[in-house]
Amino acid sequence: MEQLCVKGYHVEVTELIDRLRARDWRVTPQRRAVAEALAGTHVHLTAEEVHAAARRVVPEVSLATVYNTLGELVAMGEVAELRIGESNSVRYDPNTQTPHHHLVCRGCGLIFDVHPSGVDGLSLPRQERYGIQVRAVQVTFVGVCSNCAETARA
Numbered sequence: 025m026e027q028l029c030v031k032g033y034h035v036e037v038t039e040l041i042d043r044l045r046a047r048d049w050r051v052t053p054q055r056r057a058v059a060e061a062l063a064g065t066h067v068h069l070t071a072e073e074v075h076a077a078a079r080r081v082v083p084e085v086s087l088a089t090v091y092n093t094l095g096e097l098v099a100m101g102e103v104a105e106l107r108i109g110e111s112n113s114v115r116y117d118p119n120t121q122t123p124h125h126h127l128v129c130r131g132c133g134l135i136f137d138v139h140p141s142g143v144d145g146l147s148l149p150r151q152e153r154y155g156i157q158v159r160a161v162q163v164t165f166v167g168v169c170s171n172c173a174e175t176a177r178a
Contacts, residue, residue, distance in 0.1 A: 037059060037060055040059055040102065040118075041056065041059060043102065044059070044100070044102065047100060049096070049100070053081075054078070054082050054084075054085040054089050054093070055089075055093050056081075057077075057078035057079075057081040057085055058074055058078050058085070058089075058093040058094065058097075059093075059097075060077075060078075060081060061073075061074045061078045061081075062074065062103065062116065062118040063118075066137055067116075067117070067118055067119075068106060068108075068115040068116070068117050068126075068135040069115060070113055070114065070115055070116075071090055071091055071094055071114070071116070072087070074090050074094065074116065075087045075090040078090060094116055101120055102118070102120060103117065103120065104116070104118075104119075104120050105117075106126070106135075108126055108128055108135060108164055117137075119137055122137075124137040124138060124139055125137075125138050125139070125140055125143060125162065125163040125164065125165070126138065126162075126163075126165070127164075127165045127166075127167070128164055128165070128166050128167075129167065129169040129172055130166050130167065130168055130172075131169065131171075131172025131173075131175070131176070132169060132171065132172050134169055138165065140163065140165070143161060143163055146161050
């Protein structure tokens with residue numbers, strides 16, 4: 025059975041599907057393939073990557089169906105849209121159940137979910153909020169993974 029697994033937090037794909045069905049979401053083969061594409065550890069795929077994975081299961085699934093399904097999952101709060109890294113491309117994070125932050129490789133764009141210490145104590149002084157009500161804090165650590173560092177040394 026496939027699992028969505030992030031640092032001690034496990035959700036089986038069937039649990040995600042059950043939550044979606046409880047919301048009267050019709051689970052078609054195409055939608056199931058999209059949900060299954062999001063399974064795994066540290067998953068942060070683009071729509072195109074989700075499409076490629078879903079096509080391995082349901083070859084006729086269209087990119088439009090993938091975008092529509094991802095949009096529905098985001099609207100339901102089951103998946104988060106991320107714009108991380110220098111490309112600012114949209115990636116989809118299925119880990120919406122556990123608060124976390126991200127570690128990104130500047131070279132290849134690899135993204136990991138991380139749970140740093142000290143983030144809970146962060147606050148923004150009122151004069152630096154510019155009238156915006158802060159609802160969440162997102163911390164992104166940026167660096168270079170060992171593969172990219174090795175390639176740069178070569």
